[in-house]
């Protein structure tokens with residue numbers, strides 16, 4: 001059986017640091033625990049699109 005490490009989906013708001021678990025929910029707050037593998041964002045600048053969108057809005 002391969003080990004799937006999950007992380008609390010709301011850890012940024014609730015805990016301020018990642019809370020890991022092997023189960024499907026956070027042991028600390030009960031929120032859903034999601035696979036801790038990196039989300040499929042651009043590897044070098046995950047928030048680039050968001051920042052560019054903000055800039056675009058500034059210009060308009």
Ligand SMILES: [Zn+2]
Nearest residue numbers: 008026028029
């Ligand atoms: Zn949690």
